[in-house]
Amino acid sequence: MEAIEELAIQPCTSSLYLRPFRLCYRQNGTKKFWDFMRTHDSVSILIFNTSRQCFVVVKQFRPAVYMCELERHHPELFENQDKESLSRVEDPLPAAVGVTYELCAGIIDKPDLSLEEIACEEILEECGYRVPITNLRKITSYRSGVGVTGSRQTLFYAEVTDQMRTGEGGGQPEEGELIEVVEIPLEDSMKFAYDETFPKTMGVIFSFMWFQTNIAPKLPKK
Amino acid sequence: MEAIEELAIQPCTSSLYLRPFRLCYRQNGTKKFWDFMRTHDSVSILIFNTSRQCFVVVKQFRPAVYMCELERHHPELFENQDKESLSRVEDPLPAAVGVTYELCAGIIDKPDLSLEEIACEEILEECGYRVPITNLRKITSYRSGVGVTGSRQTLFYAEVTDQMRTGEGGGQPEEGELIEVVEIPLEDSMKFAYDETFPKTMGVIFSFMWFQTNIAPKLPKK
Numbered sequence: 338m339e340a341i342e343e344l345a346i347q348p349c350t351s352s353l354y355l356r357p358f359r360l361c362y363r364q365n366g367t368k369k370f371w372d373f374m375r376t377h378d379s380v381s382i383l384i385f386n387t388s389r390q391c392f393v394v395v396k397q398f399r400p401a402v403y404m405c406e407l408e409r410h411h412p413e414l415f416e417n418q419d420k421e422s423l424s425r426v427e428d429p430l431p432a433a434v435g436v437t438y439e440l441c442a443g444i445i446d447k448p449d450l451s452l453e454e455i456a457c458e459e460i461l462e463e464c465g466y467r468v469p470i471t472n473l474r475k476i477t478s479y480r481s482g483v484g485v486t487g488s489r490q491t492l493f494y495a496e497v498t499d500q501m502r503t504g505e506g507g508g509q510p511e512e513g514e515l516i517e518v519v520e521i522p523l524e525d526s527m528k529f530a531y532d533e534t535f536p537k538t539m540g541v542i543f544s545f546m547w548f549q550t551n552i553a554p555k556l557p558k559k
Numbered sequence: 560m561e562a563i564e565e566l567a568i569q570p571c572t573s574s575l576y577l578r579p580f581r582l583c584y585r586q587n588g589t590k591k592f593w594d595f596m597r598t599h600d601s602v603s604i605l606i607f608n609t610s611r612q613c614f615v616v617v618k619q620f621r622p623a624v625y626m627c628e629l630e631r632h633h634p635e636l637f638e639n640q641d642k643e644s645l646s647r648v649e650d651p652l653p654a655a656v657g658v659t660y661e662l663c664a665g666i667i668d669k670p671d672l673s674l675e676e677i678a679c680e681e682i683l684e685e686c687g688y689r690v691p692i693t694n695l696r697k698i699t700s701y702r703s704g705v706g707v708t709g710s711r712q713t714l715f716y717a718e719v720t721d722q723m724r725t726g727e728g729g730g731q732p733e734e735g736e737l738i739e740v741v742e743i744p745l746e747d748s749m750k751f752a753y754d755e756t757f758p759k760t761m762g763v764i765f766s767f768m769w770f771q772t773n774i775a776p777k778l779p780k781k
Binding site (some may be wrong): 372537543 | 561562563564566567568569570571572574576577578579580581582583584586587588589590593594595596597598600620621622623624626627630637643645656657659661699700701702703704705706707708709710711712733737751753755758759760761762763764765768771772
């Protein structure tokens with residue numbers, strides 16, 4: 338399990354990662370404004386290993402999820418944050434409350450690559466499978482957030498085999514990624530999807546259900 | 560359709576709505592930090608009108624989605640934003656590119672109310688149906704964002720009838736909400752879900768599919 342230590346939070350006055358803007362406009366005659374953030378669009382991939390009939394997902398410590406849980410227990414941490422001070426978290430929660438199960442995913446920040454090429458790169462980096470682009474099937478796209486970011490995510494389905502596994506995955510440690518690759522057996526997948534004791538994204542639940550409807554009926558019987 | 564005029568953007572240095580923080584920590588021995596935002600958890604409701612066999616969803620102009628599309632066409636708008644200046648958008652896109660279809664939803668900002676009570680309030684405010692709490696069925700919960708907000712969303716299913724419609728819905732105009740209530744006939748719903756020309760959230764697609772699997776088989780035959 339993750340060891341998360343020496344936690345401290347501070348208000349963030351400037352960030353390379355969060356780019357807040359305000360849009361001022363007039364809607365049907367009424368003056369309004371809306372604060373939002375620019376982020377990158379993204380791809381996300383449901384990976385199914387046909388050799389062992391399991392889904393391949395990733396698991397990682399998510400600071401934002403952890404802090405959401407921490408606020409439930411220590412709301413005062415966020416209340417006295419008017420000034421630019423660093424507050425030590427004296428009584429942290431176990432790191433496990435911030436660990437989520439997610440589909441393999443990545444942001445679209447390489448204008449020269451197609452969405453499919455970026456998806457294949459992420460599958461290799463995060464999960465260790467070298468997948469030909471022709472193995473990708475687009476499921477659909479949607480808005481991954483409408484209030485704050487407005488960004489679009491495109492969801493793909495990729496079938497892999499054990500023979501395609503050329504590495505461990507795990508993300509790019511030099512960029513701070515610490516990703517664990519997890520296999521969810523097909524027969525346990527719907528139970529897993531609706532078990533709220535495993536924190537996860539809606540993408541995991543949706544795509545597992547999509548598989549049941551669209552792929553499972555065509556699988557060769559064992 | 561929405562008239563959106565007089566658009567201008569500026570960097571947002573302070574916001575009541577976006578609360579950016581930085582978490583500093585040590586993960587497995589390595590010092591790291593992560594910038595995130597605190598937002599509220601939320602509820603979201605799949606509403607099915609049994610009188611007319613249709614889903615009830617909402618449609619609204621989303622500035623963040625609009626700006627995401629605008630950046631695709633005018634990336635320079637976001638590039639020269641080092642200083643605190645207001646930039647007029649000289650060549651705006653049609654408002655329609657920022658209009659999304661979503662499930663009825665609301666943030667959890669009333670500590671005295673249960674999730675179910677908040678869900679019923681949102682159904683009334685946004686869609687105009689007065690629904691008893693016992694008509695709500697919890698589908699599941701998940702993380703609605705893991706990178707930036709980490710917040711949790713709980714998804715409910717609610718059956719309504721025409722008799723329960725006591726108002727127009729449309730949100731709270733005094734709070735700036737301009738929400739259009741839209742009915743999607745059950746027989747068109749899966750086609751709608753996968754038609755990417757209607758921008759929508761994953762919640763719409765997921766919950767329509769959930770309905771097909773969990774509710775549709777038990778509907779009385781017409």
